[in-house]
Amino acid sequence: MSAVAGVAGGGAYTAGRRARRSLFRAKWPLLALGLLLLLAVAALFGPSVSPVDPNRQNLVARLKPPLAVDRRSHRVYWMGTDGLGRDVASRLLHGARISLAVGFVAVLVGGLLGTTLGMLAGYFGGAVDALIMMIADIQLGFPFILLAIMFLLVLGPGVVNLILALGIGQWVTYARIARGQTIAQREREYVEAARALGQGHAGILVSAILPNILSPLIVIASFNVASVILAEAALSFLGLGVPPTVPSWGGMLAESRDELLAGHWWLALFPGTAIMLTVLSFNILGDWLRDFLDPRLTAVT
């Protein structure tokens, strides 16, 4: 009975069952997952439901505290308004979409790039490995934020460029793990079997090796979504985040920094809490994923 069958294919049903059982036993990861699902729903459907334009300014109604009522339209500002009179709750909802999108896509970009390069390096070895690892070392020699600043200054502002900069900033982590795991897997019997059957390199990499090395990569991805969301906030603080017409949690938090001393706490509390809860959830989820996926691997070997 080859190891492959135990992980991919037929083992999926039992894996799902085990996952559900493990989740229900541990309370925190369940809570985290629930929160993230709620967030995903809000991000997907919220903006279409919300009646207020997040970019609509109303200079007369600026800096209203939460639960203030607009004098003319009698609408309640549930989370108050910001410096331009824009509804904070509405911006928070739209910002969910942007922040989560940036987080996921950046991790996807970095993950795809890193995994591909790492697998190539580990599988082919030799010059390919040396070259890829050299590029990785060079990138590690840069403090991440300097790299991001330089990229964004050259590429210019915008959500797409931000995603690119954040994604390219983290491919090395995935590459290293993918490389190490690929090296461990490449001498296994199932790989030799696949080669004997006439499968090309690409086929082997994608269908045979990749499913077996996914687990640690998924764990890292979960943690990385958290750190990308934080990095977006830091870049917004430095003025390099999303453009001001696009609401994002990091941008809202960065904009609020001068308002704290003025006592307008709600401008920082809501986006700050949103960021913290989301990042916390991803970290908890990542922890659980790591515990869940690890013993399975050792049990199979």
Added chain:
Amino acid sequence: MALARLLAQRLLQSLVVVVGVTLVSFATLHLGGDPTYLYVGEHASTEEIAATRAKLGFDQPLTTQYLNFARGLLHGDLGDSLTFHEPALGVVLERFPATLELTIAAFALALALGVPLGVFAALHRGRPLDGGIMLFALIGQSIPSFWLGIMLVLFVGLAWHWLPISGRVPLLDPLLAGDWRTAWTNLPQALPFLVMPSVTIAVFSLARTARLVRSSLLEVLSQDYVRTARAKGLSEGRIIVHHALRNAWLPVLTMLGLEFGFLLSGVVVVETVFSWPGVGRLVFNAINHRDIPLVEAAVIVFSLLFVGVNLLVDLLYLRLDPRIRLA
């Protein structure tokens, strides 16, 4: 012997890294377009603009500019900063002790608090203390650093008057210049200024270290040889200290090498919030002003420091655990 060969290998790798880093930053900064307009006065004529462009060397092809830079680098001359009109390396090194102070303090904090917290959490696994420490650590990894910094300024600095709000009293500068006396007299004044900025940087690393130490220790504690030691009747404390920790520090040490580079990243934001006169702020402004010699100088110093620390980590590995053969 193996050590010499390893050193040579590592040095070569480090050289490649440093060269690569300068190449990447050079290319990136030049991709942003002609920086000449940043260096001429508001009412400059076209002749003045052309003259400035020639003076700063921006009119030559990129490869020539890079080769000139590389040639200068071999002589230790990194050119003059375009904003300060002084040697770029000097400008960077002048502010370097400040950033180093912050990084070392944050590093020490993360270690001094993170390791014990991780050990306690592992020892009390499953009990409320473990949960509490882990929750604290998770929260610590979830706070945006600039927000934490501003909160500290407003509460600890302004509202409660516990610590000074911003600024710095030099500590490393006299120390590195050999002036122990001044460093010693400055110490009591310098420490209060150092606390809030280094705490802000350290929180994330501290949290991560605590969690890593905890999981590393737990993993080791479940190993066979620990079971054997327990069976032999060794006390729990002895097991922890003599066996478990000895093997648990390996992944921690690896992380610490990378952590240093990560700490340097957090420095830019913190130096701005606490107006700490370090390299982080300098290089951020330099990138904004396309002061290419200054960015190159800073980037070289950073990467040299980073490879130096990692080299040290590798050497520590070898020294403390000769079983490991580094590929």
Added chain:
Amino acid sequence: MNRLTDRERRGIGVAMRSRFHRGRRVTLLGALFVVASAATCLSSAATGAVAAPTTGATRQVLRIGLPVDADSLDPSETDAQDTMSIAHLLWGTLYKTSSDGKLDPYFAVSAKLSDDGRAYTFKLRPDLKCENGAPLTARDVAYSFDHPADPKFKFTGHASGFVLPALRYTGARVDDPLTVTIQFAAYNPIALGLIAEMFIFCRAPYEAMTPEYAASHASATGPYRLVEWRHDDRIVLERNKSYGLPASPYDGVVFRVIPEASTRTAELLAGNLDIMSGVVADQIDAINHSGTAKVESVASIRRIYVGFNQNPKFAASAGGKAIRDPRVRRALQFAVDVPTLCDALLRTPCARMATMIFPPNDKTGIRADPFDPDRAETLLDQAGYKRGADGVRFALTLQTPRGRYPNDVNIALAIAQYLTDIGVKTTVDVLDFASVFVPLVRQHVAGPLFLMGSSGASWSALYDISDFPAPDGGSNYSDFADPEFFAGWKQIDQTHDPEEQAKVVRAMMNVFHERGTWLNLYFLPDLYGVSNKISWRPRADELITLD
């Protein structure tokens, strides 16, 4: 039993040498560190003195907080506005500008314009000294002009990059130790004011210093001398004993560099700063209610406007074509509610910009356009730009820097909203000031709309309108080319009579107004935080002076 194997003993030996003690050692060090810092914090909190060190009980030191560091302390190289305040404390000038825009004698006692109008002869005070006590004479004054002009050094600061070229300086002549004549190529109605911007420093010390050394080490001639410049941290000045003129009450001045606005305000509120520049509008109330400080504001000489770029590059798009029509530009003047912008976003009533000229010097009689969106819409309809089916007449992009002017991004966003409301769909492009915005503006390709600030002068209407010296002038960022306007400059050159010149200026400003060259906004209200312990009023020209 409990006997350890040899291997374990060796292993323990290693561990004891390393990990065990290391772990303990580190924890001990950490605990010591925490205790030490706690002890020092509490002790320093008890003594209270955590700000800049002062020596002696009766020493009066003024502490000023700035957002950026000085760019250079070489008087031939310095360029930035904030550095000017520091420079005026270190060096004197022949004439100086009072806070209400008058030119008064300072290092010189008199100034006489030659008959052909191409030279000014100054008689100097006899009691001027260099920092080391040596007398300051006409030779030093001549050096102060020749040194920045010297092509060998390639200075690019305010003196050599702007003042001397604007003056068209040709040379300085030493007539006797107390008389010096400054010569320039042609009559210039603002020559005296320009000369007043040149710092006077001594020849001997500056000949002995390289430009690199001089950038951080100043030899003073003014009321203060440089003690220390800790880069990015602080500049420490103390009283210059060789300065012979009446002194200010402060023994020393410390300029602290604090880039983050909230941190700067916190220092002011904590009592660690006496004056602070760059107050964030939304923090005004917090400062005024604090009991330790208050906010002082002044309408500065800096004009904030939106430029309409008439560079041919923009002619292709519908919006770009539209703004080439002066009727469109006139219409848009009524679209923006400037007083509300100021009240809401700057939290200060601001001086509305009617013309380019600083209001106390404005004798044109031109009034600012009121907020009248209906009129704007009517004018646009009349010009032939009706609303389409989607309510849009044409689209424009407004480019703005970020953080360069107070609340610039929010001002731009608000203006865009106003314009969109009358059918001109405007999107805002936020650009980094130094690396992106400035190059675009300098090359005259920012736009088609761009938010910009331009500093004028408190002492001359002509200085204010010299943003447009010629159609191809470097600072003509809008490529404004109306021949009627520029003909006015020739007329000004021909007459030396201020009355005649004022008439020409009025005519030029009428043209400027009718063509809607700028979307006139306001004169930037500068906000300063001032400690309740001192009394200090800010100046319109943004100089921080101590008299």
